[in-house]
Amino acid sequence: MTQTRRNFLKFCGGATVGMIASPLPWKLLDDAAIWTQNWSWIARPPRGPQGWRYSACTLCPAGCGLKARLIGDLPVSAWAVPGHPVSGGCVCPAGLGLAQIRFHPARIRRAQRRVTAPDRAPAWRPEDTDLAIADVGHRLRRLRDAGALDRVGILDLRPGRALSTLQREFLARLGGGRYLTLPDGRELAAATLPELVGPQDTVPGADLARADVVISFGAALHDGWRGGGPAAGLRGDHAPELIQVESNTSVTATLADRWLPVRPGSEVVLALGLAHVLLADDLVPASTLARIGDLEAGPHPGYRDLVRRFSPRDTAAATGCEPRDLVATAHRLASARRALAVGGGDPGGGPLGREEEAAIWGLNLLLGAVGGRGAAVLRHDLGGIFAEPDAPSARSLRDLPDGSLELLIVDGAAPGAAIPADLLRRKLAGPDRMLVALSPFASGAATAADLVLPVQAPGEWSDDVPARALAPRTTYMVAPAIAAAPAGIAHPADLLDRLAAAAGGTRADLPGSRRHADLLRRRAGALHARGRGEVFDPADGSTLPVANLPTADHLVRLLDRGGCWSEDPTGSLASRPVRLLGADGSLAPRFRELADGRLPATTAPTDGFPLVLMARGRQGLAGGGPVPPVVNKLYREAHLHAGCGRAHVNPATAAACGLRDGAAAALATPRGRLQVTVVCDEAVMPGVVQVAVGPSPADLGDPAAGASDILMLTAAAERPIWRVEPAALEEVPRG
Amino acid sequence: MTSTHETTGDRSPRRRLGGRLAVAAGLAAGLAVGWLLLPRLLYGREAQPLDFNHVLHTDDAGLACQDCHRLRDDGSFAGLPDLAGCADCHTETQGDSPDEQRLVDDYVSTGRPIPWLVSSRQPQNVYFSHAAHVKLAAIACSRCHGDIGASTSLPVYEYNRISTYSRRIWGPRIAGGGPRESDSMKMSDCTDCHARRGVADHCLMCHK
Numbered sequence: 051m052t053q054t055r056r057n058f059l060k061f062c063g064g065a066t067v068g069m070i071a072s073p074l075p076w077k078l079l080d081d082a083a084i085w086t087q088n089w090s091w092i093a094r095p096p097r098g099p100q101g102w103r104y105s106a107c108t109l110c111p112a113g114c115g116l117k118a119r120l121i122g123d124l125p126v127s128a129w130a131v132p133g134h135p136v137s138g139g140c141v142c143p144a145g146l147g148l149a150q151i152r153f154h155p156a157r158i159r160r161a162q163r164r165v166t167a168p169d170r171a172p173a174w175r176p177e178d179t180d181l182a183i184a185d186v187g188h189r190l191r192r193l194r195d196a197g198a199l200d201r202v203g204i205l206d207l208r209p210g211r212a213l214s215t216l217q218r219e220f221l222a223r224l225g226g227g228r229y230l231t232l233p234d235g236r237e238l239a240a241a242t243l244p245e246l247v248g249p250q251d252t253v254p255g256a257d258l259a260r261a262d263v264v265i266s267f268g269a270a271l272h273d274g275w276r277g278g279g280p281a282a283g284l285r286g287d288h289a290p291e292l293i294q295v296e297s298n299t300s301v302t303a304t305l306a307d308r309w310l311p312v313r314p315g316s317e318v319v320l321a322l323g324l325a326h327v328l329l330a331d332d333l334v335p336a337s338t339l340a341r342i343g344d345l346e347a348g349p350h351p352g353y354r355d356l357v358r359r360f361s362p363r364d365t366a367a368a369t370g371c372e373p374r375d376l377v378a379t380a381h382r383l384a385s386a387r388r389a390l391a392v393g394g395g396d397p398g399g400g401p402l403g404r405e406e407e408a409a410i411w412g413l414n415l416l417l418g419a420v421g422g423r424g425a426a427v428l429r430h431d432l433g434g435i436f437a438e439p440d441a442p443s444a445r446s447l448r449d450l451p452d453g454s455l456e457l458l459i460v461d462g463a464a465p466g467a468a469i470p471a472d473l474l475r476r477k478l479a480g481p482d483r484m485l486v487a488l489s490p491f492a493s494g495a496a497t498a499a500d501l502v503l504p505v506q507a508p509g510e511w512s513d514d515v516p517a518r519a520l521a522p523r524t525t526y527m528v529a530p531a532i533a534a535a536p537a538g539i540a541h542p543a544d545l546l547d548r549l550a551a552a553a554g555g556t557r558a559d560l561p562g563s564r565r566h567a568d569l570l571r572r573r574a575g576a577l578h579a580r581g582r583g584e585v586f587d588p589a590d591g592s593t594l595p596v597a598n599l600p601t602a603d604h605l606v607r608l609l610d611r612g613g614c615w616s617e618d619p620t621g622s623l624a625s626r627p628v629r630l631l632g633a634d635g636s637l638a639p640r641f642r643e644l645a646d647g648r649l650p651a652t653t654a655p656t657d658g659f660p661l662v663l664m665a666r667g668r669q670g671l672a673g674g675g676p677v678p679p680v681v682n683k684l685y686r687e688a689h690l691h692a693g694c695g696r697a698h699v700n701p702a703t704a705a706a707c708g709l710r711d712g713a714a715a716a717l718a719t720p721r722g723r724l725q726v727t728v729v730c731d732e733a734v735m736p737g738v739v740q741v742a743v744g745p746s747p748a749d750l751g752d753p754a755a756g757a758s759d760i761l762m763l764t765a766a767a768e769r770p771i772w773r774v775e776p777a778a779l780e781e782v783p784r785g
Numbered sequence: 786m787t788s789t790h791e792t793t794g795d796r797s798p799r800r801r802l803g804g805r806l807a808v809a810a811g812l813a814a815g816l817a818v819g820w821l822l823l824p825r826l827l828y829g830r831e832a833q834p835l836d837f838n839h840v841l842h843t844d845d846a847g848l849a850c851q852d853c854h855r856l857r858d859d860g861s862f863a864g865l866p867d868l869a870g871c872a873d874c875h876t877e878t879q880g881d882s883p884d885e886q887r888l889v890d891d892y893v894s895t896g897r898p899i900p901w902l903v904s905s906r907q908p909q910n911v912y913f914s915h916a917a918h919v920k921l922a923a924i925a926c927s928r929c930h931g932d933i934g935a936s937t938s939l940p941v942y943e944y945n946r947i948s949t950y951s952r953r954i955w956g957p958r959i960a961g962g963g964p965r966e967s968d969s970m971k972m973s974d975c976t977d978c979h980a981r982r983g984v985a986d987h988c989l990m991c992h993k
Contacts, residue, residue: 052800057807064811065818072819073960077827084948087910094909100861119912126912127989146989 093153095126104131104588104612106515106529107145108508109675111208111466113515113525114141115588115614118149118532125149125509125532131588135616136515136525138259144671147678152507152533154676156491159536162502168475172497179538182501183545186486187552189457190224194553199226201456201480205447206231207495207673208463210516212569213542215438216562217461220546222441223555228455230447234467235395235402236519238770242407243426245632246415252428252621256392257522258284261424263386265293265324265379267317267393267402267410268773272302273668290424291386293379295320297664298740299733310379314662314738314774316369317402319644320376321391321409323365325416326357327380334384334416342415343629350635351642353412359645368647388424389417394520397467398667398743400764400772405640412630421622428621429524432516436576438569448770453479459549460496462489462505462542464675466518468667468743471498471759472767488545494674505542510535511563512610514570525616526577528570528609541566571602574609578602583617585609656720659776660737661703663719665760667743674744694760697726697779698740704730707779717741718778719763725782739777824959828943828952834900835892836884838937846874850926850934862915868898902942904953905930905970910992922982931967 101120115134118125128148130141161182162174221227243254294306303309346352362373383389391413395401419425487496490507515527543562581597631637711730741760766772853866943952956962956969979986
């Protein structure tokens with residue numbers, strides 16, 4: 051064989067083929083990948099004996115039961131608790147990441163002061179926490195000296211906890227201030243029922259899992275991420291038949307037995323159309339009709355007269371739902387032994403309106419789904435059981451006039467729904483206005499803050515978890531800490547103490563964290579003293595009646611071990627008089643407008659805005675909470691979930707706008723415009739633009755990573771309902 | 786004008802044969818590097834601090850696997866026996882083995898733990914429950930650990946120079962695995978076994 055350049059190249063070619071046919075490249079690639087996972091600076095779980103600790107997830111208000119696996123004292127993973135009364139043995143991906151979320155890149159260990167303008171992506175400058183607390187204390191002291199403590203507010207993002215009581219106590223020690231909440235769609239839905247049935251000493255719930263048929267008006271029952279656990283009863287062999295009324299093919303719509311696509315914002319018309327069929331076809335028992343005080347015309351127009359105008363044909367014209375589907379749905383609901391209608395809105399798209407929720411509750415009242423198994427139920431409110439001081443009284447932040455505050459302190463709990471940053475900012479006025487977030491992460495509501503003070507993260511302190519709005523049973527849990535907090539990071543109650551001390555407020559006899567622990571024990575004592583309900587022990591899955599526990603300490607110990615107290619619903623509306631147009635008939639004018647074909651102005655395309663923007667979000671994530679790194683891969687690799695900054699449109703809509711998949715486009719509404727990437731998605735109704743709310747999960751929820759706040763385009767800060775907004779989409783050159 | 790194209794097309798059979806031989810030689814060399822040389826270069830070898838005769842302890846001394854490799858009261862696996870376990874029998878030498886002499890002199894007498902090199906140790910991001918597999922599923926130790934219990938001498942510890950993992954995880958073959966089921970302990974071995982037994986699995990079941 052002659053040694054030539056040609057033969058040498060052939061030799062190399064042959065060698066290359068030979069090596070490719072051997073394990074060499076693949077093995078080296080595999081080993082190199084493993085090598086990159088073992089760099090010295092990458093945190094590694096320790097070796098050692100394992101243990102388990104039971105707790106509850108506090109990453110959203112759902113409160114799914116969790117058991118954490120620990121190596122030594124370090125939690126390394128979290129699992130669902132089989133048979134848990136709240137989550138039924140399920141937990142969402144976020145909950146599975148509870149053990150890791152403490153290490154999230156957005157975690158802060160020092161105070162962070164904002165260095166960018168409020169309307170820009172946040173950037174932070176670390177600051178000595180003691181100095182930052184002194185600064186806030188100085189401002190509080192100045193406002194108190196000026197007699198302007200009504201310009202101080204503390205926003206509780208998850209009311210009803212023991213920490214909520216300490217937040218009120220903080221204001222009392224200060225000498226004044228406003229205790230503020232921000233009810234989400236579920237809470238607003240629950241608050242609507244008393245308008246129809248009169249004031250109650252109980253709160254409503256919805257026993258979805260035990261219903262035979264559930265008609266959901268856009269409720270994200272299966273779209274949950276956080277909050278996925280409580281929807282567990284809606285899956286499996288014994289799941290109720292689900293009818294989803296929704297504009298887009300959401301996951302819930304896909305998994306539903308029937309999907310009724312309706313025009314954006316027309317859910318209320320469909321609900322009234324169903325009521326029309328129920329009444330017109332005599333599907334409502336006479337005994338139920340006899341309890342409706344405003345069925346026939348009196349001082350106000352009668353309910354029957356109003357819904358008579360929502361004939362199947364008229365309803366179809368307004369909603370896009372076929373008349374035969376409407377009639378069949380009404381008959382299916384009437385024929386079911388236990389049919390239940392639910393609303394509640396979307397965590398990112400905002401709550402349904404008052405009239406929508408009233409129309410949905412009206413359906414339940416007509417169907418007799420008011421009390422008992424698989425129906426709307428009445429249950430005891432924990433606030434009444436605990437009987438703790440509730441002064442200053444709670445007020446919704448939305449009801450507060452803009453510019454009412456100079457200093458707003460925002461709690462660090464992850465809310466269940468979106469919080470428009472602009473809503474927080476617009477409540478502030480004055481030259482020294484300041485938004486202070488007490489948060490473990492520079493994410494969520496903290497991204498709107500001027501100053502973030504670090505507190506312990508979920509899983510590092512023992513928060514408590516009261517039953518959330520519309521829960522079918524009254525439940526109460528303590529979520530015991532599963533990990534030690536980093537040194538120097540304060541318990542939220544201790545931080546309130548330090549703020550009160552810096553402001554010169556009255557001193558408490560015990561540290562905040564001790565008072566918080568005492569309060570948890572007193573709450574357990576109150577539950578024990580009632581002697582009602584039962585407590586679930588996650589260690590062995592057993593359930594014990596509280597009456598069988600000899601002392602309150604037994605209940606305290608069970609709750610400290612991740613137990614869950616629960617009580618069945620106690621009240622029924624089956625025999626009470628109801629008024630379907632509200633106690634004062636105030637819903638009648640709005641229903642009449644709807645009958646005249648006047649949907650909310652925002653639902654109709656207008657000149658220059660031929661499309662409709664619908665914001666959507668996932669439970670908890672919509673509130674901007676951090677995304678656990680362990681599940682971030684789902685977003686990065688699967689594209690299963692809609693990412694922020696991406697406008698999902700039907701291919702026909704994209705074609706009509708001259709856009710193609712992946713194009714850069716400007717999404718405009720009367721409120722402003724944002725740049726988005728177009729995603730052609732058959733699941734979106736033609737004429738609709740769907741955008742996810744919250745920070746981009748692909749960036750681990752880092753708000754500075756360029757995610758756009760779509761709520762700025764929906765005027766969510768200006769009005770309580772922002773589900774639909776006229777919009778336009780036009781291509782812009784990439785650059 | 787004679788083009789280069791025409792010149793190359795006019796090749797003698799001898800030159801063509803030379804070219805084919807070059808390709809074949811390259812192919813053989815590439816295959817040899819990948820299949821024969823790579824395993825020699827990729828894996829390092831390290832001697833155990835002491836040799837250990839499993840047969841002597843099981844057959845002659847009458848011990849069972851779980852007498853030394855025991856589960857704790859909470860069901861978790863204690864792994865290798867600690868020094869106290871060895872010292873129960875070896876405060877003094879019982880035979881004339883030089884390794885036993887070193888055990889007594891270097892470790893039992895000084896209280897220094899024996900730095901065993903554990904071939905079957907999984908990476909740190911993996912959690913494996915021996916209790917679930919040994920007690921619940923009644924899987925024999927040899928299913929995963931092979932015939933180590935019938936050995937009279939410990940195999941040399943081999944480790945991957947890049948990943949640092951034990952070769953026992955990947956298997957003796959450079960392409961993975963080996964002739965026996967117990968030759969490798971990769972994730973695919975776990976999932977295959979779970980699939981065969983109809984046992985559900987998910988990422989966080991094993992990964993911390």
